[in-house]
Amino acid sequence: MNLGLVFESGDYVLISVFLLLVLMSIVTWTVIVVRAVKLSKAKKGNAAVKPMIWNAKSLSEAVEQAKTVESPMSAVTLDAVRARESYRLHKDNQIAAAVPLNEYLVRQIRNSMSQNLRQFDGGLTALASIGATAPFIGLFGTVWGIYHALINISQSGQMSIAAVAGPIGEALVATAAGLFVAIPAVLAYNFLVRGNKTLAQDMDAFAHDFHVQLLNHKD
Template identity: 60%
Template sequence: MNLGLVFEQGDAVLIFVFLSLVVMSIATWSIIIWRTFRLLKAKKANRVELEKFWNASSIAEAHKNVDAQYSPLAQMINESIELKNTYQQRQQPGNLAIQVPFDTYMTRHIRNAMTKALRPFESGLTTLASIGATAPFIGLFGTVWGIYHALINISAAGQMSIAAVAGPIGEALVATAAGLFVAIPAVLAYNALVRGNKTLSHELDSFAHDLHAQLAVEKKTQE
């Protein structure tokens, strides 16, 4: 099966189909490598920053020690501590913050900080889902188009032998195989990355309760 014949003998539509699948395949594997590396790096960084947090003697020391460059957990910690430190400054006449108790205020902002920290890990998932859903149909379209033109050419040439039919149709069927070759890794990677994001989200959500409790204790000791 010579794929070069597709580009040598195929028309513009069939060539466009194959080029589209090539671009989709490159995009899929680029996202897989990039997102997998980033997710694994974030989970490793979270373990390191979590240990730094619990080994700190105070919230201020924890805020100073944790590094939020690669860790969404550290990003959530830093942003929550900064909001806790500015809570008193927000309590001024006419400010809505004065009407919100500290526990409610911190619960809301820790949740927002967690969402913000997890948002970058959603990038690329829509592309993988779209490729996984559309690549098989693009390949099927290329096959149908290729078979149609192959039959037209065979009919015009008046050749009805098996050899004359099998060759062009076989080349056209490559488009379907190419579409599946692109779609299957995209779907598997999408499911794996979504699962990884859920695990990361559960880790942050579990720690968020401990962080809230620790900030509440810190505030009480300062009063």
């Protein structure tokens, strides 16, 4: 299979289809590498900082430990402690703090978790879109290539198997290219969504326990 023949004999539509699929493939693998590395780093950071926080002898020590590791749990810990201190300082002169400490902390921790987990959703829409559309783009290129191959064959008057099989075979490459682009995108999307879900579950469990810890902490 010589892809060079596709670009030599194909028209601008078929060439555009292949170039679009190449661009989709580049985007797919870029998102896969960047997001997989980011997710792995976040999970390793959480695994490292979680025992450090729970083994701390005081809240101030837990804060210092959280500052040493960059992870979503560290960010939530620092945001929760800052929210607690802000409530103590401004509960009498700010409408945002005019609620019980329990509800205030729940709101602030939930907002912090949403902000920190949102960064892991980048690129998932692109993967889902590529996985859904790439096969159809490839199929469009195949249909277009077969149509023009048959037109050219009918005009030349050559109806042999060799004359038909060559151009049609090259046009079918577009469908294979579409599947080649779509399959990694779909698999990566499912993998990353599952990874984000487990990360969110771990964060939710930690946030719940740390919220209780803050409520029962005595200065």
